[in-house]
Amino acid sequence: MADRAGVIHDLGYRHYDGPRDGVATIARTLFVTGLRHAFGLGRSGKSKILPFLLLGLSTLPAAIVVGVVTLVGLSDLPLTYAGYTNQTQLLVSLFAAAQAPVLFSRDLRYRSIVLYLARPLPAYVVALTRWASLTTALLVFTVLPVLVLYAGGLLAGLDVSDQTTDLLKAVALLLLVSSMLAGITGFISSVSLRRGFAVVGSIVALVVVPGVVTAVQAIASEEGAEQVGVAAGLASPWSLTNGLASAWDAGVEVFTPPEGGWVVAYLAVAVLIAGVGLAAIVARFLKVGSQ
């Protein structure tokens, strides 16, 4: 301040008259911060261990497959991209369960959410941005090994157009499952603010429930009650994704594949789960914001 005659060792309080970002830019900043935090970046060293360990574990088989394909000279990948994620779904679920509380519980539990809400971003934008960060983190987590597989496959001389079609199918399915997982774990974490409860709740929703669904489907298939198995598939994000992958011929085998109208129902329910999860997160943030 030109008119402020401060003494030399103390500049006094200086006002800020520089530019201020609009809501869109602030939301983008929050999105990037959230995405980094989901992988423990910009947080303590300890908080990087789990996400990167899981990422390593889920990428390692892809690297091995690529090595085998290159050395042995196979003409095709032993499994499809969608099939690969199906194999690593436990790791994806653990990542979602462990990292959702970072984005959703912390602000609410320590009540720093109040400081966000006293700033320009409206509560629903904060909630949407958090969800977008987690969805993107999950997408990165699932797409990375698939890309390793794809790059390796192409280097090994596999057919580019076949592989690309397969890859795009897988990415579309991964986007769907990521938004569902983010909606489910985000909501669970924004309700049960204790990290432990949030993790356990998410594991129940993403590991136990799909496990039960698969068991029901296996029994239904064995007993010849296909429709029961198909209907049971509506109950978990993974069975929905795998059912859709199988119907879409993306290289995933399920006990009771959905057909005809069921495929539409699977897609509708998957979109609904993602949407309801997101809406529930927004509602939760709005409620906390007015407390």
Place this chain on the structure above:
Amino acid sequence: MTGDSGQVIETTGLTKHYGQVHALTDLDIEVGDGVTGLVGANGAGKSTLIKILLGLLEPTSGGARVLGHDIATEGQEIRRLVGYMPEHDCLPPDVSASEFVVHMARMSGLGASAARERSADVLRHVGLDEERYRPMGGYSTGMKQRAKLAQALVHDPRLVFLDEPTNGLDPAARTDMLGLVRRIGSDFGIAVLVTSHLLGELEQVSDHVVVLDAGHLLRSSATGDFLEQTGSLLVEVVGGTTERDRFGEALAAAGLTCRPRGTAIAVEPAPAGVSVHDLVRDTAADLGLGLMRLQPDRRHLEDVFHDDVPLGDPIPGGGPRG
């Protein structure tokens, strides 16, 4: 100070009911520049008022303008221009104050380098030095309050809401915090609305005091008006209680009503035609006592509650009195 149109905060008939609970009732207040104290017992509606002014809560009826913006339609613009220090704990324990304040600056729309620069500045002003690089989970209450204050100031707001900034502080930290609040209003040129349930604190730092009681406005006036002169004098002479008593008795004999207060004597307003000051001087001279102090007896802010408030019968919309 600012004129009517330039008020920092203006509320008209502001009312907030939570079902049967009436948090605020028909509140009309005006807040200008400088430091304004918002006083009331716990549950008087102070925090509710701040949340409504921030646009975080919708009033049941009535309206308000903050820095010229309507709370109902321009909440986002208001939140861009104000800072808020909540009463409760709101700091994540696993990040340092430095990182956290930078992040909060960015959430207010400052660019990355501006956010870093302002954070460093503001943390220095609030008095967080080396500890700013440590995770906040290990902070003392005083340090936490400073970090909370820093995040409220980092984006250079034009108005800050400080909700109970001295809560939980020891006397020395309390004095420091009050000094800071005073500086924010005067040196930093930021309007301050500071709440407290301790009247004595606000007496030291506020230019203006608004008193809430159970959601009603009890009074709103300049701090000076609260501390109005009672017309009495406080007189103190050199020596101990013996001298005090000798002097008091002499004054009483001269026709003044006096009573001891501590080491001094409170002299009540004299009947018309008697010059109290002359009488005190002459009496002291006659007795050979040294006059040490002679000052108008001021009331304290607490008296607003002790004297003016007929319990259970608040004065709705009470304006400046006395």
